[in-house]
Amino acid sequence: xxxxxxxxxxxxxxxxxxxxxxxxxxxxxxxxxxxxxxxxxxxxxxxxxxxxxxxxxxxxxxxxxxxxxxxxxxxxxxxxxxxxxxxxxxxxxxxxxxxxxxxxxxxxxxxxxxxxxxxxxxxxxxxxxxxxxxxxxxxxxxxxxxxxxxxxxxxxxxxxxxxxxxxxxxxxxxxxxxxxxxxxxxxxxxxxxxxxxxxxxxxxxxxxxxxxxxxxxxxxxxxxxxxxxxxxxxxxxxxxxxxxxxxxxxxxxxxxxxxxxxxxxxxxxxxxxxxxxxxxxxxxxxxxxxxxxxxxxxxxxxxxxxxxxxxxxxxxxxxxxxxxxxxxxxxxxxxxxxxxxxxxxxxxxxxxxxxxxxxxxxxxxxxxxxxxxxxxxxxxxxxxxxxxxxxxxxxxxxxxxxxxxxxxxxxxxxxxxxxxxxxxxxxxxxxxxxxxxxxxxxxxxxxxxxxxxxxxxxxxxxxxxxxxxxxxxxxxxxxxxxxxxxxxxxxxxxxxxxxxxxxxxxxxxxxxxxxxxxxxxxxxxxxxxxxxxxxxxxxxxxxxxxxxxxxxxxxxxxxxxxxxxxxxxxxxxxxxxxxxxxxxxxxxxxxxxxxxxxxxxxxxxxxxxxxxxxxxxxxxx
Amino acid sequence: xxxxxxxxxxxxxxxxxxxxxxxxxxxxxxxxxxxxxxxxxxxxxxxxxxxxxxxxxxxxxxxxxxxxxxxxxxxxxxxxxxxxxxxxxxxxxxxxxxxxxxxxxxxxxxxxxxxxxxxxxxxxxxxxxxxxxxxxxxxxxxxxxxxxxxxxxxxxxxxxxxxxxxxxxxxxxxxxxxxxxxxxx
Numbered sequence: 001x002x003x004x005x006x007x008x009x010x011x012x013x014x015x016x017x018x019x020x021x022x023x024x025x026x027x028x029x030x031x032x033x034x035x036x037x038x039x040x041x042x043x044x045x046x047x048x049x050x051x052x053x054x055x056x057x058x059x060x061x062x063x064x065x066x067x068x069x070x071x072x073x074x075x076x077x078x079x080x081x082x083x084x085x086x087x088x089x090x091x092x093x094x095x096x097x098x099x100x101x102x103x104x105x106x107x108x109x110x111x112x113x114x115x116x117x118x119x120x121x122x123x124x125x126x127x128x129x130x131x132x133x134x135x136x137x138x139x140x141x142x143x144x145x146x147x148x149x150x151x152x153x154x155x156x157x158x159x160x161x162x163x164x165x166x167x168x169x170x171x172x173x174x175x176x177x178x179x180x181x182x183x184x185x186x187x188x189x190x191x192x193x194x195x196x197x198x199x200x201x202x203x204x205x206x207x208x209x210x211x212x213x214x215x216x217x218x219x220x221x222x223x224x225x226x227x228x229x230x231x232x233x234x235x236x237x238x239x240x241x242x243x244x245x246x247x248x249x250x251x252x253x254x255x256x257x258x259x260x261x262x263x264x265x266x267x268x269x270x271x272x273x274x275x276x277x278x279x280x281x282x283x284x285x286x287x288x289x290x291x292x293x294x295x296x297x298x299x300x301x302x303x304x305x306x307x308x309x310x311x312x313x314x315x316x317x318x319x320x321x322x323x324x325x326x327x328x329x330x331x332x333x334x335x336x337x338x339x340x341x342x343x344x345x346x347x348x349x350x351x352x353x354x355x356x357x358x359x360x361x362x363x364x365x366x367x368x369x370x371x372x373x374x375x376x377x378x379x380x381x382x383x384x385x386x387x388x389x390x391x392x393x394x395x396x397x398x399x400x401x402x403x404x405x406x407x408x409x410x411x412x413x414x415x416x417x418x419x420x421x422x423x424x425x426x427x428x429x430x431x432x433x434x435x436x437x438x439x440x441x442x443x444x445x446x447x448x449x450x451x452x453x454x455x456x457x458x459x460x461x462x463x464x465x466x467x468x469x470x471x472x473x474x475x476x477x478x479x480x481x482x483x484x485x486x487x488x489x490x491x492x493x494x495x496x497x498x499x500x501x502x503x504x505x506x507x508x509x510x511x512x513x514x515x516x517x518x519x520x521x522x523x524x525x526x527x528x529x530x531x532x533x534x535x536x537x538x539x540x541x542x543x544x545x546x547x548x549x550x551x552x553x554x555x556x557x558x559x560x561x562x563x564x565x566x567x568x569x570x571x572x573x574x575x576x577x578x579x580x581x582x583x584x585x586x587x588x589x590x591x592x593x594x595x596x597x598x599x600x601x602x603x604x605x606x607x608x609x610x611x612x613x614x615x616x617x618x619x620x621x
Numbered sequence: 622x623x624x625x626x627x628x629x630x631x632x633x634x635x636x637x638x639x640x641x642x643x644x645x646x647x648x649x650x651x652x653x654x655x656x657x658x659x660x661x662x663x664x665x666x667x668x669x670x671x672x673x674x675x676x677x678x679x680x681x682x683x684x685x686x687x688x689x690x691x692x693x694x695x696x697x698x699x700x701x702x703x704x705x706x707x708x709x710x711x712x713x714x715x716x717x718x719x720x721x722x723x724x725x726x727x728x729x730x731x732x733x734x735x736x737x738x739x740x741x742x743x744x745x746x747x748x749x750x751x752x753x754x755x756x757x758x759x760x761x762x763x764x765x766x767x768x769x770x771x772x773x774x775x776x777x778x779x780x781x782x783x784x785x786x787x788x789x790x791x792x793x794x795x796x797x798x799x800x801x802x803x804x805x806x
Binding site (some may be wrong): 166168189211 | 623626627652657659669670677681682685686699723729734738770771804
């Protein structure tokens with residue numbers, strides 16, 4: 001029973017009952033702790049706090065608490081006899097029985113804590129948001145005038161959160177100047193060694209260094225991605241050196257730019273041509289030139305006018321006017337004359353130009369003719385030179401031609417040989433290159449695959465590690481008072497012994513049944529023997545008086561035997577009853593009836609005094 | 622955390638003790654950390670040679686990216702291990718990261734496009750008595766002026782509303798408060 005008591009006490013302690021450390025078995029459990037434990041059990045089962053956890057001082061109230069607890073137990077379905085006395089005047093057995101029954105009915109603790117720990121990302125985010133909001137709400141309100149940099153620092157400057165938008169800036173980045181990785185350009189390398197500034201030193205980024213640093217990484221990353229994509233899309237080796245790629249990219253970009261610019265310029269030129277055509281319509285008027293001419297004349301006229309004014313100061317206005325008009329008309333006539341002569345000269349110039357062009361053309365044509373004639377003359381001269389021994393020369397020429405033809409054929413043959421070999425080589429190399437390329441691509445793919453696998457494995461390992469830590473924590477959190485293995489082994493032992501007992505009981509039952517069968521058999525035999533004997537003696541008794549006596553004796557004997565058997569049977573029953581009673585006595589003795597009776601009588605006395613006091617109080621009133 | 626190949630190359634230079642000796646490395650690291658927290662550094666960095674400058678650019682970028690992602694010390698050290706950093710150097714970098722992460726993140730937090738923040742509110746209750754169309758209106762009219770602040774710029778939003786509209790505004794604000802306190806644990 002020790003283990004049972006230990007488990008019960010442990011459970012009670014886990015429920016929060018105030019059980020002294022030195023209490024080792026239920027026999028030592030004080031009534032107060034028992035009542036509290038039972039009340040806590042009932043509260044846990046019912047999921048409320050209705051049951052009082054402690055016994056009050058006055059007897060009547062105690063009685064009421066006991067009754068309440070007993071009713072609650074009966075409501076829960078407790079089968080055995082239960083009343084206030086079970087709680088107030090507890091004995092070990094009742095107490096154990098009741099507590100075991102209650103503990104069995106305790107709701108099983110939810111063991112899904114591990115499920116709650118390995119929540120998804122969403123829940124993690126939710127939790128983070130909750131934590132952040134808690135933090136922000138715990139921070140006292142600060143008037144906006146005191147928001148220095150918009151941050152509220154807490155925990156000795158280890159945590160912060162934003163409380164105002166005062167210090168917030170938009171993400172503006174500038175270009176950072178950093179050293180090139182390859183030192184191909186020595187002048188640049190020298191510059192970088194001596195004069196290149198580190199990122200924080202560069203004045204232009206003073207206020208936006210973080211943004212610029214992040215932007216630089218993103219820009220590099222993006223350009224690398226774009227390059228890779230472009231190269232793979234074009235079916236080229238992504239491992240092409242960067243310079244080559246940059247050069248190619250630059251040329252293509254330049255080409256597109258120049259094409260665009262050219263197209264734009266062409267459009268502009270077209271418009272200009274249109275404008276020129278439009279303006280040409282007005283060329284007959286020649287506005288600009290005319291005005292220039294006029295201006296010149298005006299200038300001259302103005303000078304003359306000044307002189308005239310100086311000379312004829314005394315002339316009257318009308319005369320002056322008349323004079324001027326005359327002069328004006330004369331000048332206009334002059335101008336018109338000049339204009340017409342200019343026009344005539346221009347026409348002349350144009351006609352002269354056209355004749356000059358015609359003449360130049362003629363000259364060119366004649367020169368060409370001359371050249372052609374000179375060539376013809378040369379050929380003819382040669383032919384004439386060769387004419388005296390025509391046969392010989394013709395043969396010579398033919399031979400030469402044959403020779404050249406043969407040479408050409410030989411060369412062609414040799415070229416063919418070379419060509420075949422070279423083409424073969426070229427094809428082989430092409431195939432090899434393609435193979436290499438595909439192999440390289442395959443390898444790159446496999447490397448990527450391996451990398452992703454490695455990443456996955458690492459992630460898995462991390463997850464497992466987390467799980468392991470969590471389980472370790474859980475394990476530590478679990479109470480180690482219960483030595484599980486020892487309990488299980490004990491339980492197994494008990495089960496084994498119960499099994500053995502069961503078998504023995506079965507054996508005894510079989511034996512008993514055999515005995516009963518034997519008994520029945522013997523009884524039957526006796527009965528039959530008796531009837532046979534009775535019949536025989538009854539037959540004899542008609543003739544023989546001695547036999548009659550014997551018959552009487554037999555009947556007596558039978559009756560006596562029957563009575564004897566009855567007595568034996570009743571003895572057995574009585575013995576059984578005695579054993580039952582003895583058991584009962586033992587049980588009752590174990591219940592400490594005497595002690596409990598003493599307690600009851602003491603309580604009764606207390607109750608009586610309480611009653612008396614109450615009655616006196618009543619009377620006083 | 623994603624780093625460009627160029628940055629990775631710079632970090633490999635930083636990991637190489639033949640190119641960047643130990644004292645230079647710790648100097649570079651201190652300088653980088655001060656750049657991260659935007660404090661003026663008292664390090665004398667004019668005598669750094671070319672690899673050291675490259676290493677500096679790499680380390681600064683790494684630390685900034687790590688702060689942006691709020692990387693754990695483990696992930697950072699595993700990344701450094703991949704970049705062939707020696708254990709002591711990786712430890713130095715991780716320590717510098719942990720020391721400066723909070724302040725650097727506070728700077729990063731303030732790089733944002735934010736909605737304006739309401740910092741103050743003024744109101745006035747007017748009473749409309751009559752207009753040219755109605756002889757008697759007799760309605761209250763609220764004039765609310767919200768003072769907002771964003772990136773150090775103050776701005777005032779002014780509007781007028783009647784009782785129902787003001788009640789709607791107040792209940793909407795209460796809903797918002799409720800939503801926040803629901804999120805609170």
